Amino acid sequence: MVPVSYYLAISGIxxxxxxxxxxxxxxxxVIFMSIELMLNAGxxxxxxxxxxxxxxxxxxxxxxxxxxxxxxxAVGLALIVAIFRTxxxxxxxxxxxxxx
Amino acid sequence: MMPMxxxxxxxxxxxxxxxxxxxxxLLINIIFGGRMGEKVVGTIASLAAGAxxxxxxxxxxxxxxxxxxxxxxxxxxxxxxxxxxxxAFRVDTLSVTMMLVVSGVGTLIHxxxxxxxxxxxxFKGDVSRYRRFFVFLxxxxxxxxxxxSGDSYMMLFVGWEGVGLCSFLLIGFWYDMDTLGRxxxxxxxxxxxxxxxxxxGDFGFVIAGLIxxxxxxxxxxxxxxxxxxxxxxxxxxxxxxxxxxxxxGVAGKSAQIPLFVWLPDAMAGPTPVSALxxxxxxxxxxxxxxxxxxxxxxxxxxxQYFVATLGxxxxxxxxxxxAGQYDIKKVLAYSTISQxxxxxxxxxxxxxxxxxxxxxxHAFFKALLFLDAGSIILGMERGHHHLVHGHGDPHxxxxxxxxxxxxxxxxMRNMGGLRDKMKVSYWLYLIGALALAGxxxxxxxxxxxxxLLEASRNYPHVxxxxxxxxxxxxxxxxxxxxxxxxxxxxTEVAAHAEESPKIMTVPLMVLxxxxxxxxxxxxxxxxxxxxxxxxxxxxxxxxxxxxxxxxELNLIVAGLSTVFALLAIYFSWLIYGxxxxxxxxxxxxxxxxxxxxxxxxxxxxxxEAYQFLFINPYRSISKFLADKVDWAFWHxxxxxxxxxxxxxxxxxxLLDQYVDQRGIDALANGLGTGTKRLSTVMRAWQNxxxxxxxxxxxVGVIVILGYLILK
Numbered sequence: 001m002v003p004v005s006y007y008l009a010i011s012g013i014x015x016x017x018x019x020x021x022x023x024x025x026x027x028x029x030v031i032f033m034s035i036e037l038m039l040n041a042g043x044x045x046x047x048x049x050x051x052x053x054x055x056x057x058x059x060x061x062x063x064x065x066x067x068x069x070x071x072x073x074a075v076g077l078a079l080i081v082a083i084f085r086t087x088x089x090x091x092x093x094x095x096x097x098x099x100x
Numbered sequence: 101m102m103p104m105x106x107x108x109x110x111x112x113x114x115x116x117x118x119x120x121x122x123x124x125x126l127l128i129n130i131i132f133g134g135r136m137g138e139k140v141v142g143t144i145a146s147l148a149a150g151a152x153x154x155x156x157x158x159x160x161x162x163x164x165x166x167x168x169x170x171x172x173x174x175x176x177x178x179x180x181x182x183x184x185x186x187x188a189f190r191v192d193t194l195s196v197t198m199m200l201v202v203s204g205v206g207t208l209i210h211x212x213x214x215x216x217x218x219x220x221x222x223f224k225g226d227v228s229r230y231r232r233f234f235v236f237l238x239x240x241x242x243x244x245x246x247x248x249s250g251d252s253y254m255m256l257f258v259g260w261e262g263v264g265l266c267s268f269l270l271i272g273f274w275y276d277m278d279t280l281g282r283x284x285x286x287x288x289x290x291x292x293x294x295x296x297x298x299x300x301g302d303f304g305f306v307i308a309g310l311i312x313x314x315x316x317x318x319x320x321x322x323x324x325x326x327x328x329x330x331x332x333x334x335x336x337x338x339x340x341x342x343x344x345x346x347x348x349g350v351a352g353k354s355a356q357i358p359l360f361v362w363l364p365d366a367m368a369g370p371t372p373v374s375a376l377x378x379x380x381x382x383x384x385x386x387x388x389x390x391x392x393x394x395x396x397x398x399x400x401x402x403x404q405y406f407v408a409t410l411g412x413x414x415x416x417x418x419x420x421x422x423a424g425q426y427d428i429k430k431v432l433a434y435s436t437i438s439q440x441x442x443x444x445x446x447x448x449x450x451x452x453x454x455x456x457x458x459x460x461x462h463a464f465f466k467a468l469l470f471l472d473a474g475s476i477i478l479g480m481e482r483g484h485h486h487l488v489h490g491h492g493d494p495h496x497x498x499x500x501x502x503x504x505x506x507x508x509x510x511x512m513r514n515m516g517g518l519r520d521k522m523k524v525s526y527w528l529y530l531i532g533a534l535a536l537a538g539x540x541x542x543x544x545x546x547x548x549x550x551x552l553l554e555a556s557r558n559y560p561h562v563x564x565x566x567x568x569x570x571x572x573x574x575x576x577x578x579x580x581x582x583x584x585x586x587x588x589x590x591t592e593v594a595a596h597a598e599e600s601p602k603i604m605t606v607p608l609m610v611l612x613x614x615x616x617x618x619x620x621x622x623x624x625x626x627x628x629x630x631x632x633x634x635x636x637x638x639x640x641x642x643x644x645x646x647x648x649x650x651x652e653l654n655l656i657v658a659g660l661s662t663v664f665a666l667l668a669i670y671f672s673w674l675i676y677g678x679x680x681x682x683x684x685x686x687x688x689x690x691x692x693x694x695x696x697x698x699x700x701x702x703x704x705x706x707x708e709a710y711q712f713l714f715i716n717p718y719r720s721i722s723k724f725l726a727d728k729v730d731w732a733f734w735h736x737x738x739x740x741x742x743x744x745x746x747x748x749x750x751x752x753x754l755l756d757q758y759v760d761q762r763g764i765d766a767l768a769n770g771l772g773t774g775t776k777r778l779s780t781v782m783r784a785w786q787n788x789x790x791x792x793x794x795x796x797x798x799v800g801v802i803v804i805l806g807y808l809i810l811k
């Protein structure tokens with residue numbers, strides 16, 4: 001049986017990759033995917049801990065996260081489309097009209 | 101308090117009604133009078149006064165059965181610490197005598213006024229005042245009753261002020277027109293003069309009252325009088341101060357030197373008022389006060405001497421002025437002052453019975469003379485009306501129309517020969533004049549003789565002043581009778597004068613019979629014979645005053661005064677009667693007496709002297725106080741400069757420039773600029789790069805987690 005620490009390590013790696021992606025990439029779609037990566041890293045950690053503690057609550061929580069992620073994608077993609085229509089770009093660095 | 105003695109079956113408990121009957125009468129007239137018409141208003145007022153008279157008569161009957169003083173408590177009034185004043189009625193022979201005079205003469209005058217005011221309001225064209233007149237008259241009766249029935253100096257003072265108010269209201273009754281109905285403030289000014297002169301007197305009375313309370317610890321008569329011997333021994337100056345200050349009040353109310361000046365002007369009121377208030381009753385309040393305070397006055401002989409001299413001086417002084425007057429009412433006014441002088445002199449000499457006796461008889465004949473003078477004046481007005489309007493309906497004329505030409509119906513120079521035109525008034529006037537002149541056996545003879553007798557015993561200078569005054573009295577009354585009733589009419593108006601209606605003449609007849617028979621009240625012993633009924637008043641009043649003077653007819657005194665009176669009448673006949681003065685002729689005395697008569701004619705310039713001595717300096721003082729002290733100093737300097745200027749200085753200099761601008765404003769502004777500067781610095785973080793924000797969130801999370809873990 002694979003020890004839990006392996007899962008957690010993968011989860012940490014995935015989360016770090018996602019976070020790096022969010023911070024470094026400029027394409028909104030890629031940032032979005034990176035966010036999904038972070039969420040799924042979280043899911044993986046949930047499931048691993050659930051397995052470790054033999055409870056279902058962690059696995060149950062994963063379903064919520066997936067649902068929220070799906071809803072987020074739906075809203076986020078619509079936003080990206082709307083931004084692209086006005087700016088002809090989805091480069092997040094160009095979306096800075098609220099700066100002080 | 102006096103112990104209450106058994107008085108069952110007697111009427112003492114009715115005494116509050118003497119005040120409340122007139123009050124009820126005036127309330128009825130105030131509330132319903134507008135709808136009732138003249139006759140009913142006058143009847144109700146007369147009935148109210150008459151009811152008070154009936155109660156007074158019942159009280160007199162009760163006192164005859166039970167002559168001790170009875171005090172009827174009525175209501176609590178002022179209870180403050182040691183000061184305990186109740187509204188209690190004092191029923192003794194003195195107060196009941198006053199009640200009888202006030203309500204008796206008052207009722208007759210009410211009845212007379214029904215007729216008189218009907219004509220007066222018709223001539224002056226304001227019928228709505230009819231009711232007001234009777235309301236005031238009833239109020240006067242009520243107040244006078246409070247005055248004479250009060251059991252303490254304070255209750256007396258309430259009535260004292262009340263009658264002063266009524267006097268003011270009634271002198272200024274025609275406040276917007278003069279006696280001829282022309283627009284004028286003369287009557288209002290006369291009312292003010294009376295009120296102010298009385299204020300001066302009341303000032304003395306109030307101070308006297310305060311000293312009484314301070315020294316005697318009470319206002320109640322019996323309590324004060326009980327302490328008189330003690331105080332007189334310990335602090336004699338208190339008695340002197342109280343009596344002399346009270347005398348100032350007496351001089352104001354009873355028109356003595358030096359405050360008498362208001363009374364002649366008070367004749368501006370309607371004639372019934374002159375008769376009731378300014379001759380028969382109110383002005384005698386001062387005499388009543390002295391007699392009531394007899395225990396205070398009797399203990400100090402120098403005060404008595406002073407009071408007697410003052411009264412005698414007033415009597416003489418006013419009598420000389422009366423002889424030089426032309427207005428029929430002015431003569432009577434000065435005569436009233438003179439007769440009040442007789443009463444005050446009598447009270448000063450300690451002859452209290454004589455004072456009250458003269459007060460009563462004087463009330464009878466002076467009311468008679470005044471009312472008859474009113475009847476004559478109205479007769480003249482009717483004659484004038486008749487002339488101006490021909491033989492048309494006398495009721496259709498408004499006021500003002502017949503006054504286009506100035507005509508004074510009260511001026512004796514316009515009269516003459518009225519004997520034939522107004523027969524009833526003539527005979528009644530003759531009786532009043534003879535009674536006043538002191539001709540045997542009319543009322544005035546007995547009362548005046550008693551005063552003269554008393555004076556001849558102890559106060560020779562008073563005696564001589566009074567007998568000269570009595571000479572003048574007979575002289576001016578003779579002069580008046582010859583001028584008014586004898587000779588030929590000096591004007592067309594006098595030739596057309598008409599007699600007054602019965603409602604006016606009948607009360608006069610009653611008063612005339614009282615003037616004839618009034619002497620019976622206190623007839624003196626003649627040549628050792630004491631007739632039944634002699635000394636009635638002396639014995640009656642003895643129950644209150646604690647002494648019974650047995651007046652004796654001294655043939656020398658009585659004879660001398662009669663001779664003087666007859667002589668004076670003879671002189672007046674020589675001058676005014678033998679050859680009646682012609683229209684426009686100067687007074688026959690003017691030439692021989694020269695400046696003396698000029699002085700008499702002009703009231704010895706007393707009013708002018710007062711104007712010069714008191715009123716003008718008073719005006720300059722008030723002007724100084726108003727212009728300089730109040731306006732220039734207080735308003736301009738203190739108020740505007742000191743207070744307002746100081747306030748402005750504090751606000752502008754202190755608050756505006758320093759505290760407000762540099763303190764409060766700076767604080768508020770500092771908050772604003774501080775926020776602004778802070779935001780300039782912080783703005784740099786808000787760079788619009790989403791990734792920077794994300795990094796910030798990440799760093800934040802790491803910091804918080806790190807803190808939580810490493811904590």
